[in-house]
Amino acid sequence: MSATIVPSTGISALPPLKSGPHTRRLGVVALIATFGGLLFGYDTGVINGALSPMSAELGLTAFTEGVVTSSLVFAAAIGAMACGRLSDGWGRRKTIILLAVLFFAGTLAVVAAPSFEVLVFGRVLLGLAVGGASSVVPVFLAELAPYEIRGSLAGRNELAIVVGQLAAFVVNAVIGNAFGHIEGVWRIMFAVCALPAVALFVGMLRVPESPRWLVEKGRREEALAVLRTVRSEERAVAELADVEHIAKEELESHQIGWRAIFSNRNLLRILLIGIGLGVAQQLTGINSIMYYGQTVLVESGFDKSGALIANIAPGVIAVVGGLIGLYLMDRLDRRKTFITGLTLTTTCHVLIGVASMALPVGNPIRPFVILFLVVAFVGSMQTFLNIAVWVYLSEVFPLHMRGIGTGVSIFMLWVVNGFLSLYFPSLVQATGITGTFFLFAVVGAMALLFVVTQVPETRGRTLEALEEDVTTGAIYVVNRK
Incomplete structure (x- = not known):
């Protein structure tokens, strides 16, 4: 049975989804792949509590603290672009296996680091792996998923990221408070990361390649064999035809890579939209909270031990918000999700700024009010923006430029993230919580305007239908609702 292409809309008339052993198989494959997201989350979150004892042992300054934190993030920018391109040529599965090796090697380097230089080297290795995972894993999941549940399946990677960050916060709090007197306690915090790295490596050895990548490489029979393991028979054949x-x-049409992008203004436009969306996500300041949450809470009035424990609250709400966001992904349009999220996060920024002005330092309720507003911000971000942005970037680009498109977009995302992580401590020191969050509010309003005027809708369509509409420009006229 073959799929029918409807010319007016580009939507494929595919047989309905059916449950069966293939459904469970798809769930297992997705679970294994999202260990990449778990590692992403843990490695970016662990620095939140490890930074203080690390600085004390290695004699780091405020600037070298920023270097240690941001070295992972800048390396992630390179990893995102390089691995996005690598996965186009080498395959999604093999690239993720390579990333598992990088995660393990980076962990060993950090845990054994005798000096600042070796520590930064280990963080760079981890950054390459984190960036690669951020660009390859969502694409792998999106290409395996039926379009009806693509949002919730691909979105599991972002849920895994926040679970990893929460795990880092909990591990930091437990180890920091129980063994904080031990020199090198931060090394134990990082060592935990080795376990999911091994699990990702072993698991991916048993996972199939993306069927869409196999088709692009002319390996039709292998693609069909993979689809038959994660779809019913008639659905597998129909999707392959699409x-x-x-x-x-x-x-x-000789469409391939950069040549196709620069020769088609519609492809160039969607690339710029992808870049803009990734940058907008980072300029909310979400990762400043995830990396420096303890710093913000100390600035608000908590002591260091209390801030380490209170920092778990944003991690918990991130997971709760992620679960809600995953539920909404296949029920709420992407544009509505983005607009709601940016409205809420910008409001939270304004309220945090106002609260820090209205409640002077020393006021006993100041730290708790700011903690509540930070939790509200993180919850809004995870529910309406983080999962949606990662899913959007994994689905909006045509197959021939998917690795490039996601890689470049996420490269820019990580570059912005890197500059924020490098200069955030200095920004808080110079302007306080008030100035920092008012600045985030201004940027959030600009991001909201960008989404309203530029970002088209993608939900409820096959990747092939989206590709046709993006290439012809129909998505900007018909599908931006």
């Missing part, structure tokens, strides 16, 4: 139809059109 993918082959688009792949043939690409081949005939």
Whole structure:
């Protein structure tokens, strides 16, 4: 049975989804792949509580603290772009296996680091792995998922990220308070990361390659064999016909990589939209909270021990928000999700700024009010923005530029993240919580305007239908609702 392409809309008339052993198999594959997201979350979150004892042992200054934190983030920018391109040529599965090795090697380097220089080297290795995971894992999941549940399946990676960050916060709090008197306690915090790295490596050895990538490489029979393990028989055959139809059109039009992007203004526009969306997500300041949450809470009035424990609250709400966001992904349009999220986060920024002005330092309720507002901000971010942005970037680009498109977009995301992580302590020191969050509010309002005027809708359509509409420009006219 073959799929029928409806020319007016580009939507494929595919057989309905059916449950069966293939459903469980798809769930297992997704679970294994999201260990990459778990590692992403743990490695970015562990610095939150490890930084203080690390600085004391290695004699770090405020600037070198920023270097240690941001070295992972800048390396992640390189890893995102390099691995996005690598996965186009080498395959999604093999690239993720390589990332598991990088995660393990980076962990060993950090745990054994005798000096600042070796520590930064280990953080760079971890950053390459984190960036690669951020660009390859969501694409792998999106290409395996049926379009009806693509949002919730691909979104599991972002849920795994916040679970990893929460795990880091909890591990930091337990180890920091129980063994804080031990020199090198931060090394134990980092060592925990080795376990999911091994699990990702072993698990991915048993996971199939992306069927869409296999079709692009002319390996039709392998693609069909993979689809048959994660779909019913008639659905597998129909989806293969869809993918082959688009792949043939690409081949005939000689569409490939950068040449296709710069020769088609619609492709260039979608790339710029992807970049803008990734940058907007980071300029909310979410990762400043995830990296320096303890610093913000100390600035608000908590002592260091209390801040370490209170810092678990944003981690918990991030997971709760992630679960809600995952539920909403296949029920609420992407644009509505983005607009709601940016409205809420910008409001929270304004309220944090106002609270820090209205409640002077020393006021006993000041730290708790600011903690509540930080938790509200993180919850809004995770529920409406983080999962949606990662899913959007994994689905909006045509197959022939998917690795490049996601890689470049996430490269820019990580670059902005890196500058924020490098200069955030200095920004808080110079302007306090008030100035910092008012600045985030201004940027959030600009991001909201960008989404309203530029970002098209993608929910409820096959990747092949989206590809056709993006290439022709129809998505900007018909599907931005």
